[in-house]
Amino acid sequence: MSVLDSLAPCPPGRWTHDHVTVERVPSGPIRLHRTTDGLHVTHALTPDLLSERLVADVTASVQDAEFGQNEFELTMVGLVRSTVPGALESWVTYYRNSLNELLDGTAEFAPIHDMAATLVRGRVLDLGSCFGFLPLRLAGAGFDVVATDILPGTMRLLDAVAPHLGLAVDTLVCNAAGVPVPDDSSDTVTAIHLLEHVDDETGAAVLAEALRIARERVVIAVPFEDEATACHGHIRTFDLASLDALGRTTGFPYEVFEHHGGWLVVDLV
Numbered sequence: 001m002s003v004l005d006s007l008a009p010c011p012p013g014r015w016t017h018d019h020v021t022v023e024r025v026p027s028g029p030i031r032l033h034r035t036t037d038g039l040h041v042t043h044a045l046t047p048d049l050l051s052e053r054l055v056a057d058v059t060a061s062v063q064d065a066e067f068g069q070n071e072f073e074l075t076m077v078g079l080v081r082s083t084v085p086g087a088l089e090s091w092v093t094y095y096r097n098s099l100n101e102l103l104d105g106t107a108e109f110a111p112i113h114d115m116a117a118t119l120v121r122g123r124v125l126d127l128g129s130c131f132g133f134l135p136l137r138l139a140g141a142g143f144d145v146v147a148t149d150i151l152p153g154t155m156r157l158l159d160a161v162a163p164h165l166g167l168a169v170d171t172l173v174c175n176a177a178g179v180p181v182p183d184d185s186s187d188t189v190t191a192i193h194l195l196e197h198v199d200d201e202t203g204a205a206v207l208a209e210a211l212r213i214a215r216e217r218v219v220i221a222v223p224f225e226d227e228a229t230a231c232h233g234h235i236r237t238f239d240l241a242s243l244d245a246l247g248r249t250t251g252f253p254y255e256v257f258e259h260h261g262g263w264l265v266v267d268l269v
Contacts, residue, residue, distance in 0.1 A: 002017070002018060003153075004017055004073075004074070004077065004153055005153065006077050006080075006081070006087075006091070006153055006157050007087040007088065007091070007156070007157065007160065008087070009087065010081055010082070010087075012085045013082050013085075014082055015077070015078040015081040015082045016078075017074055017077070017078070018038070018074070019037065019038025019039060020038060020039045020041070020071060020074040020075060020078060021038065021039070021040050021041070021078070022041040022042075022043070022074075022075060022077075022078025022079055022081070022082045023040070023041070023042050023043075023082060024042075024043060024044065024045065024082045024083060025042045025043065025044055026044060027044045028042065028043070028044050029043070029044075029061070030042075030043045030045075030054075030057055030058060030061045030079075031043070031061065032061055032062065032067070032075070034066070039067075039071055039074075039075070041075050041078060041079070043079060043082075043083075045079060045083045046083070047083060047084050047093050047097075048097070049083075050079070050080060050083050050084065050090070050093050050094045050097055051094060051097035051098040051100075051101055051107070052094075052098040052101070052102070052107055052109065052131075052133065053098075053101060053107060053108070054076065054079055055076070055108075055232075056108060058072065058075055058076060058079070059072075059229070059231060059232070062231055067231055068230060068231060069230070069231060069232065069233035071231075072231040072232065072233075080093075080094045088160060088161070088164070091157060091160070091161050092161055092164045092165070095131070095133075095136070095161050095165060096165060098131075098133060099133065099136060099137065099140075099165070102133060102137060103137070103140075109133075111259065111260045112192065112193070112221055112259075112260050112261065113133070113134055113137050115221070115259050115260070115263065116134060116138075116190060116192055116219060116221065117137065117138060117141060119188075119217070119219045119263075119265060120138060120143065120187075120188040120190060120217070120219060121187045121188050121216050121217055122143075122144075122186075122187025122188060122215075122216065123143070123144045123145070123146075123186045123187045123188070124138055124143050124144070124145045124146070124186060124187065124188045124189075124190060125145075125146045125148065125179070125181065125185070125186040125188070125189050125190070125213055125214075126138075126145060126146065126147050126148060126189075126190045126191075126192070127148055127176040127179070127189065127190065127191040127194055127206060127209075127210060128148070128149060128150075128176050128191060128192075128193075128194035128197070129147035129148055129149050129154070129155075129158070129171075130149060130154055131154060131157070131158065132147045132149075132154070132155075132158040132162075132169060132171075134190065134192055135147035135158075135169045136158075136162065136165065136167050136169060139162075139167045139168055139169050140167055145169055145170070146169075146170045146171070146172055146181075146186070147169050147170070147171050147172070148171070148172045148173070148174050148176065148179060149171075149173065149174075150173070150174065150175050150176065151173075152173045155171040155172070155173050158171055159171055176191065176194060176198075176206045176209065177198075177202055177205035177206050177209055178205075178209065179209055179213060181213055183212050183213065184212075184213070184214070184215045185213055185215075186213055186214060186215065187214070187215050187216045187217070188214060188216060188217045188218070188219060189210040189211075189213050189214040189217075189218050189219070190218075190219045190220075191206060191207075191210060191218075191219070191220045191221075192219070192220075192221045193221055193222060193223060193261075194206065194220075195207075195220060195222050195236075195238070196222050196223060196225075196228065196234045196235070196236055196237070196238065197233050197234060197235065198235070198236075199235060199236065200236070203236075203246075204249070207220070207246065207249070207250065211250060211252070211266065211268070214266075214268055215268065215269070216267070216268055216269050217265065217266065217267055217268065218250075218264075218265070218266040218268070219263070219264075219265050220243075220246075220263065220264040220265075220266075221261055221262070221263050221264075222238040222243070222261055222262050223238075223261045223262075224237070224238060224239060224258070224261050224262055225237050238262050239262065240256055240257075240258060240262060243256045243262045243263070243264045244256045246264060247264050247266065250266050252266050252267060252268055253266070253267050254266040254267070255267075
């Protein structure tokens, strides 16, 4: 499997990587077709529809038991790249639309970002930032923020797009269980919808790393699911009891509550 470059050139209206091809057609919903050559996705999206909301649309379109996280992510990239000509232009459109929907409350993830914004203090380091929407949201609110992710491509993309949005975000490529920064180097460490992607042992290491880095507060959010959503890369589920058990391991005062999923807030001072 070749390394994904989300900014690599592609013909207008058609994007291909490995065995996934995404093509813009004149009309019709998002359709996924499994062929002998791989996965072929067709859509008729327009630039105004290009946003993080597509995650729900793609998830609803999946009728294939073999469809996993890799194909999901490639499909999302392909939808962006095949809708707007030009690599950077397509991503700036996607990011701008997504941020607008997160800020005006129309995005499904908006209540989660809203809550996170009320909980952070001072300088923020965000673990597992993926596309970096939360760090961008916090930067727009005046926070000094560092986005981190294990995938170099997502951080390169964030570095390329952020200046075109008029926002300043520092980025760092690293494993959330081993972040190369000093102890007590950020006021708040956030891990928003990260722990469901890792096993118990790795999750404990991520929490320990967050506690090492944070001076004041650690903020963790997870979805509440009856079954882990495999196409999103989820491998375990949480409830209030499991979050409470996680909080007890920290040795610090903490709060657990439900708000569009579950939250664990650990106060170190």
